[in-house]
Amino acid sequence: MVKKIDYRQHYFPGSRQELLQAVKKSVKAKRYQHILGVEQTALKLAAVNGVDLEQASVAALVHDYTKNRSDDEFKQAIKKYQLDDDLLNWSNFIWHGVVGAEIIKTELKITDQVILNAVRRHTVGAKIMTPLDKVIYVADFIEPGRDFPDVEVARAVAKGSLDQAVAFETKHTLTYLINGSQTIYPGAMAAYNQWVVKK
Ligand SMILES: [Fe+2]
Numbered sequence: 001m002v003k004k005i006d007y008r009q010h011y012f013p014g015s016r017q018e019l020l021q022a023v024k025k026s027v028k029a030k031r032y033q034h035i036l037g038v039e040q041t042a043l044k045l046a047a048v049n050g051v052d053l054e055q056a057s058v059a060a061l062v063h064d065y066t067k068n069r070s071d072d073e074f075k076q077a078i079k080k081y082q083l084d085d086d087l088l089n090w091s092n093f094i095w096h097g098v099v100g101a102e103i104i105k106t107e108l109k110i111t112d113q114v115i116l117n118a119v120r121r122h123t124v125g126a127k128i129m130t131p132l133d134k135v136i137y138v139a140d141f142i143e144p145g146r147d148f149p150d151v152e153v154a155r156a157v158a159k160g161s162l163d164q165a166v167a168f169e170t171k172h173t174l175t176y177l178i179n180g181s182q183t184i185y186p187g188a189m190a191a192y193n194q195w196v197v198k199k
């Protein structure tokens with residue numbers, strides 16, 4: 001259970017309950033459960049790593065807000081928000097972060113760039129990641145509902161070091177994409193070079 005957290009800093013123009021309702025309406029039931037798990041884990045990681053709890057809560061609750069939107073809606077949004085045309089070559093996996101942030105800004109009236117960047121970067125990471133980016137990225141990977149080989153290893157790593165958890169997750173995601181012969185989003189390569197490669 002998430003401890004009662006009051007939204008006092010106005011990252012979202014409403015209460016946590018109101019945000020929960022909006023998110024619940026926007027996604028499928030299974031996705032909503034995942035989102036609650038991400039918030040729970042994000043709050044723990046935020047507390048340990050000196051990240052603002054309200055920012056962590058809002059970012060976690062909205063990170064997958066557009067995950068169940070149609071491809072058509074994302075393509076229209078790429079035009080509407082005048083985002084890079086190259087985005088049209090990608091898919092929901094990338095869109096719900098990078099394009100999702102714009103939709104969140106419009107629909108939920110969340111304008112805090114730190115929160116929006118955490119949404120943009122939550123799927124494959126990025127070269128530059130703020131502490132909040134890392135918290136959301138890692139919480140998304142290890143929340144209690146996640147079940148994949150190595151999830152316990154990832155959870156243990158995250159307990160020890162947020163940066164090491166980012167490295168573990170980035171390597172894991174890239175390996176998964178390569179094993180599936182899937183295209184690697186440039187941001188994922190940048191994240192790998194930054195966080196995984198030993199300097
Ligand atoms: Fe996501």
Ligand SMILES: [Fe+2]
Pocket residue numbers: 034038063064140
């Ligand atoms: Fe997620």
